[in-house]
Amino acid sequence: FGQHRIIEVKSPNKKLFRRKMIEGRFELSPELSEALSEILSYMGKTDFYSQIEMEGTYKISKPSGLILMDYKISEPSKKFLTQINYHLKPHIQIITYDELIENSIKEISLID
Numbered sequence: 001f002g003q004h005r006i007i008e009v010k011s012p013n014k015k016l017f018r019r020k021m022i023e024g025r026f027e028l029s030p031e032l033s034e035a036l037s038e039i040l041s042y043m044g045k046t047d048f049y050s051q052i053e054m055e056g057t058y059k060i061s062k063p064s065g066l067i068l069m070d071y072k073i074s075e076p077s078k079k080f081l082t083q084i085n086y087h088l089k090p091h092i093q094i095i096t097y098d099e100l101i102e103n104s105i106k107e108i109s110l111i112d
Contacts, residue, residue, distance in 0.1 A: 004060040006046060008039045010069035012097040017077055026080045031069065032094070039065040039092060064091055071097040 014031040028036075043065050050061040073081065073096055085093055 004046075004063040005066055006039060006042045006063050007066045007068065008035050008042070010035055010067070012069065012071035014069045016070045016073065016094065016096070017080060026077070032067070035067045035069060036092070039067055043091075065093070067092065067094045068097065068100060069094075073098075 010031060015029045016032050017026045018029050019025070020027055043063050046060050046063050081094060081096070088094065
């Protein structure tokens with residue numbers, strides 16, 4: 001589709017967020033912070049190497065990033081994730097395994 005994407009896949013057991021206190025504000029989990037750092041690093045390196053005129057470079061400039069982690073998050077977590085994705089898009093998107101499964105089922109049903 002003319003779009004290059006780098007995907008960072010984490011375990012569905014890795015949580016996106018944690019709370020500062022019970023019913024306190026959300027904060028990014030250490031695993032999500034690490035995933036964001038990794039995806040930014042990969043995107044930067046890919047873009048840098050796309051400028052090099054050597055055989056074997058992928059020629060992928062300005063890729064977008066996708067982070068896949070966590071499973072069956074709560075409604076408050078979903079709202080927070082929506083807010084985070086609003087600020088990260090169009091360059092980076094975070095999705096959960098249940099979102100991936102739901103979207104896959106919808107896509108497959110369209111093919112039928």
